[in-house]
Amino acid sequence: MTRYLLFLARKSLMNRRLTCGLTVLSIALSVMLFVGVERVRQGARLSFAGTISQTDLIVGARGGPIQLLLYSVFRIGSPTGNISYESYDDIRTHPSIAWTIPYSLGDSHRGFRVVGTNDSFYEHYRYRGGQNIRFEHGDRPKEVLQTVVGADVAAALDYKIGDKIILAHGISDTGVSFQNHDDKPFQVSGILAKTNTPIDRSVYVSLQAIEAIHTGWEDGAPPIATLSATDREGITIPEQNLEPKQITTFLVGLHNRIDVLNLQRFISEYEGEPLTAIIPGVALSELWQGLSYAEIGLGIISFFVVLVGLMGMLVSIYISLNERRREMSILRSMGASGKHIFGLLLFESTFLSIAGMMVGIALLYAALLVFRPIIESNFGLTIPIHMLSGREWLYLLIVLSLSVILGLIPARQAYRNTLQDGLMIKL
Amino acid sequence: MSTPSAIDIRNLKFRYPNVATNVLDIPELSIKQGQSVFLAGPSGSGKTTLLGIITGILSNHEGSLEILGIKLSELSSSNRDRFRGAYLGYIFQMFNLIPYLSVSENISLPCYLNPERQARLKTSLNEQIQYLAKHLEISGLLDKPVLELSVGQQQRVAAARALVGQPPLVIADEPTSALDTDLRQKFIELLMSETKRNNQTLLFVSHDVSLKPMFEISLALPQINKANA
Numbered sequence: 139m140t141r142y143l144l145f146l147a148r149k150s151l152m153n154r155r156l157t158c159g160l161t162v163l164s165i166a167l168s169v170m171l172f173v174g175v176e177r178v179r180q181g182a183r184l185s186f187a188g189t190i191s192q193t194d195l196i197v198g199a200r201g202g203p204i205q206l207l208l209y210s211v212f213r214i215g216s217p218t219g220n221i222s223y224e225s226y227d228d229i230r231t232h233p234s235i236a237w238t239i240p241y242s243l244g245d246s247h248r249g250f251r252v253v254g255t256n257d258s259f260y261e262h263y264r265y266r267g268g269q270n271i272r273f274e275h276g277d278r279p280k281e282v283l284q285t286v287v288g289a290d291v292a293a294a295l296d297y298k299i300g301d302k303i304i305l306a307h308g309i310s311d312t313g314v315s316f317q318n319h320d321d322k323p324f325q326v327s328g329i330l331a332k333t334n335t336p337i338d339r340s341v342y343v344s345l346q347a348i349e350a351i352h353t354g355w356e357d358g359a360p361p362i363a364t365l366s367a368t369d370r371e372g373i374t375i376p377e378q379n380l381e382p383k384q385i386t387t388f389l390v391g392l393h394n395r396i397d398v399l400n401l402q403r404f405i406s407e408y409e410g411e412p413l414t415a416i417i418p419g420v421a422l423s424e425l426w427q428g429l430s431y432a433e434i435g436l437g438i439i440s441f442f443v444v445l446v447g448l449m450g451m452l453v454s455i456y457i458s459l460n461e462r463r464r465e466m467s468i469l470r471s472m473g474a475s476g477k478h479i480f481g482l483l484l485f486e487s488t489f490l491s492i493a494g495m496m497v498g499i500a501l502l503y504a505a506l507l508v509f510r511p512i513i514e515s516n517f518g519l520t521i522p523i524h525m526l527s528g529r530e531w532l533y534l535l536i537v538l539s540l541s542v543i544l545g546l547i548p549a550r551q552a553y554r555n556t557l558q559d560g561l562m563i564k565l
Numbered sequence: 566m567s568t569p570s571a572i573d574i575r576n577l578k579f580r581y582p583n584v585a586t587n588v589l590d591i592p593e594l595s596i597k598q599g600q601s602v603f604l605a606g607p608s609g610s611g612k613t614t615l616l617g618i619i620t621g622i623l624s625n626h627e628g629s630l631e632i633l634g635i636k637l638s639e640l641s642s643s644n645r646d647r648f649r650g651a652y653l654g655y656i657f658q659m660f661n662l663i664p665y666l667s668v669s670e671n672i673s674l675p676c677y678l679n680p681e682r683q684a685r686l687k688t689s690l691n692e693q694i695q696y697l698a699k700h701l702e703i704s705g706l707l708d709k710p711v712l713e714l715s716v717g718q719q720q721r722v723a724a725a726r727a728l729v730g731q732p733p734l735v736i737a738d739e740p741t742s743a744l745d746t747d748l749r750q751k752f753i754e755l756l757m758s759e760t761k762r763n764n765q766t767l768l769f770v771s772h773d774v775s776l777k778p779m780f781e782i783s784l785a786l787p788q789i790n791k792a793n794a
């Protein structure tokens with residue numbers, strides 16, 4: 139009997155395949171969006187967490203952990219202070235430390251941050267599951283007045299190897315600068331491959347270079363120009379005078395991760411000067427939590443999209459009920475009970491939503507396969523392609539439950555119609 | 566008791582909920598099994614209500630009602646549905662068929678919905694359909710979509726569906742009003758000969774009294790029903 143009712147439901151759906159197909163499509167699109175938003179969220183989170191990897195601690199002047207994370211990793215905001223080079227030199231000899239990457243921040247170039255660092259950066263910096271810094275063109279700076287630019291910088295300013303660039307004093311995100319280090323132009327020695335992280339949006343020079351361009355700036359103002367422009371060409375700067383006196387922050391990699399908390403405590407209690415050490419993963423998830431309202435907002439919107447899709451189904455089934463009153467009365471006359479009619483309608487809405495979900499998921503995977511590389515290269519967002527996660531199954535279960543609940547409405551109406559109509563067929 | 570009753574009504578009173586007056590008040594109505602009965606029922610005479618009660622779709626009546634010896638009021642609503650499916654064949658005025666099923670699927674519908682009705686078949690369902698189709702002259706139409714049929718053909722398919730599995734009581738509610746005079750005559754003859762062959766009771770309801778002479782017994786609902794008197 140149940141099997142025969144399923145047969146009838148199938149025949150009936152086939153008979154209305156155009157409208158049912160459209161209903162399935164509307165559910166499919168909303169499910170696709172719902173799960174797609176979840177995927178983008180996961181991708182955003184992964185990309186975010188992958189901005190920096192394999193770094194165990196980030197050390198800066200005493201301050202808030204989020205602020206330290208923002209200026210050291212994301213190149214946002216101003217550093218709270220500097221670290222003396224002596225302290226850095228002292229800490230990096232700690233036996234549990236494998237490597238450090240010093241950053242000296244504070245200058246900019248046409249809106250992009252300038253980072254003073256050393257070879258350690260090119261060797262040890264890792265992002266997104268252990269990928270390292272690669273050069274698209276050229277190589278590390280070999281001389282003091284050479285620079286490496288990130289992929290976005292090179293693309294935005296159309297830089298090629300050998301181009302001369304001038305750094306600006308102070309952080310200027312607008313690109314407008316009043317004090318330029320134009321007495322010491324830099325030559326582009328390398329262009330980094332795209333990482334889709336803030337690495338792409340910085341200009342890299344050596345720590346010595348930072349020291350060099352600030353020579354004579356100790357009072358905070360540019361030195362009085364004693365050299366003519368022609369004299370500046372081929373300028374050589376004696377290395378011994380360029381020992382860095384301070385850095386802004388440094389990244390720490392350990393031999394053994396177990397030592398993280400010990401070292402963090404050691405740095406926080408460092409006697410030389412007040413320092414803050416943060417664990418990047420912890421600070422990143424803290425920052426992500428802070429951004430969660432955007433995530434929740436997206437979730438709410440896509441939930442309502444699903445609701446609208448299901449309402450569309452409700453409306454189309456409900457409208458079809460009037461045309462099908464006759465059919466229901468005929469079935470009633472042949473022994474189908476009100477419950478059978480109810481079941482028939484409930485089956486229909488459940489079937490439509492399951493079909494919609496399946497089509498939606500299939501469309502989503504198809505879209506992911508097609509658009510993933512495009513999204514990755516344009517937005518730096520790697521959307522994961524994997525089997526449905528537990529959370530996504532839960533979403534689908536919620537959609538299914540909603541569709542069953544909404545399906546009860548036309549089913550109940552059909553049941554009432556059959557009781558009211560009896561065998562009298564309304565034309 | 567000579568012949569058992571197909572329909573036996575005594576002191577039946579019925580009114581719809583929230584309505585003060587009775588729609589039906591039938592002191593007595595008895596139809597023997599195997600009879601073909603014409604019930605004249607102009608609109609407003611309580612015809613639809615009476616058929617609703619006989620088929621067990623309307624319940625909560627006063628008095629006694631036995632269909633094929635069974636008191637419908639003593640059955641649960643799901644058992645009434647089962648009873649209707651198993652023992653009654655029903656033909657509507659028009660638009661009788663399920664539009665998305667083929668002719669043979671429409672005819673076999675009651676047998677699938679009611680296992681008892683299928684169990685009553687002496688031959689296979691397919692042979693039964695072939696047999697009915699032959700007698701009702703729709704043999705060539707079995708695999709067609711019902712929407713391609715003329716109204717007269719549709720009514721004969723509906724008759725086949727009401728007759729399949731030989732339900733003891735066949736009720737036809739104005740089945741000929743959509744047919745023209747020639748087809749009307751033919752349709753009733755076919756219906757009559759099939760029900761006679763299997764000793765089925767035929768209750769034929771119509772407002773068209775010109776059909777009256779074709780039936781063994783003729784009743785008029787306005788005379789039986791005292792509610793309007």
